[in-house]
Amino acid sequence: MTSSLNKPVARPSIAEYLISDILAGQYRPGDFVPRELDLCERFAINRSAVRSDLRQLVDGGIIERISGHGSKVREYSQWHILDPQVTDWLTRYAAPNPDIQRQILAFRLDVEPYVAMTAAKRATARDLVAIEEAFEGLGQNLRNATCPEERRLHSECDVAFHEAIFKATHNIVWAQLSHILRPSIYMLVSMSNESALDPDESLEQHRQLMESIRLRRPREAFSAAQAVLAGTAKALGLEDGASSLGCSIKHR
Amino acid sequence: MTSSLNKPVARPSIAEYLISDILAGQYRPGDFVPRELDLCERFAINRSAVRSDLRQLVDGGIIERISGHGSKVREYSQWHILDPQVTDWLTRYAAPNPDIQRQILAFRLDVEPYVAMTAAKRATARDLVAIEEAFEGLGQNLRNATCPEERRLHSECDVAFHEAIFKATHNIVWAQLSHILRPSIYMLVSMSNESALDPDESLEQHRQLMESIRLRRPREAFSAAQAVLAGTAKALGLEDGASSLGCSIKHR
DNA sequence: TTATGAGCATATGTTCAACATATACTTTTG
DNA sequence: CAAAAGTATATGTTGAACATATGCTCATAA
Incomplete structure (x- = not known):
């Protein structure tokens, strides 16, 4: 019951957290964000959830995933700024x-x-x-x-x-x-x-x-x-x- | 080695199969597409893959997923026809x-x-x-x-x-x-x-x-x-x- | 000494099975 | 006959195991 009250709050998704850090200059285009397992540990969630969120960033053209290597932040010009999700992030986190x-x-x-x-x-x-x-x-x-x-x-x-x-x-x-x-x-x-x-x-x-x-x-x-x-x-x-x-x- | 030759061919994804059927009138707006487990059996792949593909359709505004009930085809006017993926499907399958x-x-x-x-x-x-x-x-x-x-x-x-x-x-x-x-x-x-x-x-x-x-x-x-x-x-x-x-x- | 290749370490990609939750239908009870 | 409880069935979520791709190290031969 109380959980139903907490749900709407929703955890600030890892996507949003990373976006926030990227826009703050913590990770810049060309840099690699932390690897999946570190993100799992840091946010205490499973890898599937992490990968789901990272996929959102990929869809937004914000990161590029390199198999066996990591997730690299792409140049700003590559971002899909017409993607509603992306513009929404930009609105709220930067x-x-x-x-x-x-x-x-x-x-x-x-x-x-x-x-x-x-x-x-x-x-x-x-x-x-x-x-x-x-x-x-x-x-x-x-x-x-x-x-x-x-x-x-x-x-x-x-x-x-x-x-x-x-x-x-x-x-x-x-x-x-x-x-x-x-x-x-x-x-x-x-x-x-x-x-x-x-x-x-x-x-x-x-x-x-x-x-x-x-x-x-x-x-x-x-x-x-x-x-x-x-x-x-x-x-x-x-x-x-x-x-x-x-x-x-x-x-x- | 030979597998690397087969990869580019890629299986026609379930998303494409469903789109094809939807555009052919097999499933019409308001109808429900087969449930996940049936799609698993039909294409002999796991549920994760099925869900991944269905998510593409959701992103394209083509289907709407109702928890515990099924995936419903949305009205054409709801489709995200500016989504490159969607337009690509339209180009190839209709x-x-x-x-x-x-x-x-x-x-x-x-x-x-x-x-x-x-x-x-x-x-x-x-x-x-x-x-x-x-x-x-x-x-x-x-x-x-x-x-x-x-x-x-x-x-x-x-x-x-x-x-x-x-x-x-x-x-x-x-x-x-x-x-x-x-x-x-x-x-x-x-x-x-x-x-x-x-x-x-x-x-x-x-x-x-x-x-x-x-x-x-x-x-x-x-x-x-x-x-x-x-x-x-x-x-x-x-x-x-x-x-x-x-x-x-x-x-x- | 340098160039090359085998092997290893590490990260992402994929699959699977189990459990949680939401919805619709059925049954039971007043 | 109606409302509530229960059940069936579907999707949602999670975690672990295995597969594959990439980069690095070290050994070996020119």
């Missing part, structure tokens, strides 16, 4: 590399205006409901920036807002991509919401984006999405990189 | 759903012109080498459409061509996305290359795309990429869906 932040933001700047534009053409009433509900949540959890729980809710709604727009394209690839990007987006909005920025302005930008989609004005939706992301970039102090990349979509 | 083809093509129509445009702005000499090498390969394996091996090579080069352009954006997210899209792109180019279409025209379209990137003409690259994809759509007989979606990028 102040991610600013360069990675910038590149993810640059990618969103490339992509989201188009997604918004497509959504403006194809969104159904049901899609609008989802977008609107997320927007309501944004407004409700706006003020109490002091409470961590409120902040978390606000970020969740922000993510849900963007996710609903992806879904409104009615293209499975975009929809799936939104799932993949979810942790990345969460990371970016969390960080940007912590920054000191006018919340009312941000809310207004989101509102304009939503309205453009509702009124089926693709070009306005395009611009509105750009504005929202520009706000995020500004909050993160990444305007430079963002603007230099933003040019890739200012051609309309 | 004449994929035409609707999925259309949506993937629609996605590429949304995305690749932008990727090409960005590549035209940022491509280095080294990037151009990769693009050019792939293009050379395209030309060399053009004529002998009779030989399956030549056809395979041609498709490989086509994929490499697109992949090199993704890489030339110098954005890790686009680069990773190219890896994820790789099997999908391979599937599409293979099918389009089997269709009767003027190979010289296709080659010329690729050449124009390459030249636009070399000469740093983003807007031309944008149009050229559209042309290449339009050719693919035409070859697949998907012009309708493609054009209805293509409007999402005809706004320049």
